[in-house]
Amino acid sequence: MAITLLRAASLPGLRDAAAGQHVCSYLPNNNRRRRWILCSLKYACLSVDPGPGEVSPVYSSLTVTPAGEAVISSEQKVYDVVLKQAALLKRHLRPQPHTIPAIPKELDLPTNGLNQAYHRCGEICEEYAKTFYLGTMLMTEERRRAIWAIYVWCRRTDELVDGPNASHITPSALDRWEKRLDDVFTGRPYDMLDAALSDTISKFPIDIQPFRDMIEGMRSDLRKTRYKNFDELYMYCYYVAGTVGLMSVPVMGIAPESKATTESVYSAALALGIANQLTNILRDVGEDARRGRIYLPQDELAEAGLCDEDIFNGVVTNKWRSFMKRQIKRARMFFEEAERGVTELSQASRWPVWASLLLYRQILDEIEANDYNNFTKRAYVGKAKKLLALPVAYGRSLLMPYSLRNSQK
Template sequence: MMRGELNAAHVTDPALRAAYARCRRLNARDGKTYFLATRLLTPRRRPAVHALYGFARWADDIVDDQDPSIPLPERAARLRRLDAELRAALRSGRSSHPVVAALVDTAGRYAIDPRHFGDFMHSMRMDLTVTEYATYEELRGYMHGSAAVIGLQVLPVLGTVVPSDEAGPHAASLGLAFQLTNFLRDVGEDLDRDRVYVPRDLLAAYGVDRELLRWCRLRGCTDLRVREALRDLAAMTRGIYRHAALGIPMLDPLSRPCVRTALVLYRGILDEIEAAGFAVMHRRTVVPRGRKARAVLPAVAGTAALRVRCALPFGGRRALPGTVLP
């Protein structure tokens, strides 16, 4: 299947094909929701999304490596080397790195603003030393690089029917909503890494501090005060999802099912968190398979029909046999 996607994207260099394949494996392994939604994209667009996700995962794995034999200074050095490789590759347009090569090729093909990658790496460096945020505004500064720019990176791949500047804020909001959902789902796991992404002032408004969070984590429960603080953040996240959804009609019609499905699936995680009473301190919330199927299957059928319509231009003349759809 990857071979067909790379052929559709006109990626012919063997080393570059291997880099894209590596990114696809990273997406399939660690980004199950994203990967599922990506299947709704046209084949030629999929490798680019895999490249963007694969690089982000590669960097994130350096930051979050929990191997005690790899101390913080070594992780920081690895991140610096990755950043240097990325900067050099963006200047030259090529790289021998197994993931950077695909990213740089994608950036060139779709004219992605290189500043987005610099902002992303800045937030990755923050994760090495910053363990909490006093306010949402502080957190929002971090999320600009770790989440909002991911939406902005993907936007040129998806294509728009309006100027990109008009669609950009909604794409950024989608990245923010996804990450805030992750923060809500992973409060307990993040605490194990000595990180708290729920703003400190929001927690304090409900009488919550790190000690209470640790108490909940150790005892496998969620204190009422913690639930209320998380409920507040969930309400904010829902507002960001609403803003993100306004951007879907601005996308290329062939990309809308992918993004709509990703939004529905990720917002479904938020639904499950709320349904479970925000019991996230001791378990990871997932969307049941049946609910995923109900979200994805109609999108698959609609995507197939849309691609057929797009392949019947000029009064319904069919595309020639062997033609690759966009």
Template sequence: MSDTYAVDHYENFPVASLLLPPAMRRPIAIVYRFARTADDFADEGDHGPAERLALLDGYRAELDRLEAGLAPQSALFADLRDQVLVPHKVPVQLFRDLLDAFSQDVVKTRFADFGEVMHYCRRSANPVGRIVLHLAGQAGSKQLAWSDGICAALQLINFWQDVAVDWQKQRVYLPQDELARFGVTEAQIAAAQVDANWRALMAFQIDRTRRLLRAGSPLGTTLPGRLGLEIRLTVLGGDAILKKIEAADYDVFRRRPKLGALDWPMLLLRAIFPRAIRS
């Protein structure tokens, strides 16, 4: 990936966008390159599970080298050291957490309950927000907690809009105990069947996700300048996806709910005026 944000994958939310302070764009682009390539090791191509895990272990070995003060063996990790870890004192453990989540993707395809899902989010999504706060010099305890709420909610939103996509990868992120509680089976997911039970299940997921997203929303009004604007826009974008799922009567099978070019101007306008974030 370039040092801007040209990507081959659809993204719901801005990555190293022009809204961010200029000094943050290159470090965030490097972090994104790390996360995107590691995620691709777990998901893309024709590798078997053992090969995927070996590729991720190669990234772990590079982190080991950096922690040991040894020279990295790739340009990506040299950039990570010089632009992210050393100047901003970003904890290496956050990158290890991401790798752990990607490794889990290779071997785990079902989640017993919501606690397991949130444990995954803690490693797959929350580290990204925490890294951004460290880069911005805003990693206070309240800011980190708000960020965790937003990032976990964004991960959940991705799960709910991608039920059909994940099914093709033989993954189900909807908690197994909640599927049973609402009377929804995996055969129903395979058949893309939207009935009263499915709607009730998805309404429950969206309500809980929205509450989590909004619980973290004060981050966007407390962070200064462009970064605060970026966070507000991200929160509004997440909520807009949830509204699109609701507007589709919870049918995420026939058309993937996502943000389009016409959505962003209104979201940006609302982000500029923070009071609108809860409307």
């Protein structure tokens, strides 16, 4: 994949710089850190047409419209959030006065009330995400309860647009949900489940932005049923799933012995969210189409000689198979990126993350096993395979952090 780098003193100068562009470098697909360093050195990184049959997890950090306008890509925008989250966590890890707002004393729920609230969060997590719930049982009590509280908030947010009342949901209901989120973060929880989250926020350096961004994802789901290209889809996946990764890192914690940068751990968490969501989309193509929704990138469909009609008709053709192969390959690249990061998490947090990674990734294998018929067959990982994933995940959770393995070579 060729990358064209333009030296640009500033973005407005980009158009002029384009005149003197020269190809500086060839960067492998996953050499992101170098790309970002180059960007931060005020180089604009212009790319990127993947060669035939090649996939790039992300297309470019900067694109230029036909009118010559520089447009920052979704990946760059999301990476800015990653940097901000990492900076917040690092600041918290440095010994300094605690800056996270605590729940005002007078609003404190009695400990018993809080225990009940967390207990209910645990029950909900167990009901909807059994394997993940089991995995959380290995975490310390405080972390486990915090993960449950976050999970429940995400579930409730998702249910606003996907649950039984979804047809009545309006943008203003989402605005009210966001106002309620602000209240949770300022220690004024509305109900007991919110109170568990308020308490969690007072104990871990969790930022409100990923929560807000998830609500933004729900807003976009209300108005959008098509995605022009992968850049648009990437943003959607960040909103609805990458955010979960960013919310989880401060609770799961980074292994004290890890030599990885905080940013790289956040990037891996983001990658896992994106990988999961892409997998979810590939699994649910038929189901989504029946609701009039197509989450697949329109430009890639067109390149493969496919259109919306083909999806609504739901016939598996060779064109469809090769389109799907490309999509699955991309989802696997995100899983691969996430894998390195899991090993950097604190030991007790790794198992549930490995388990969910292995289980979710297997859905891609099942789509292949179904000969890419994701129109009428739901890819499903059987009980035996699910059970087998647990000891495998446990074994992996004992591995030394990837950053240490590399530094000892």
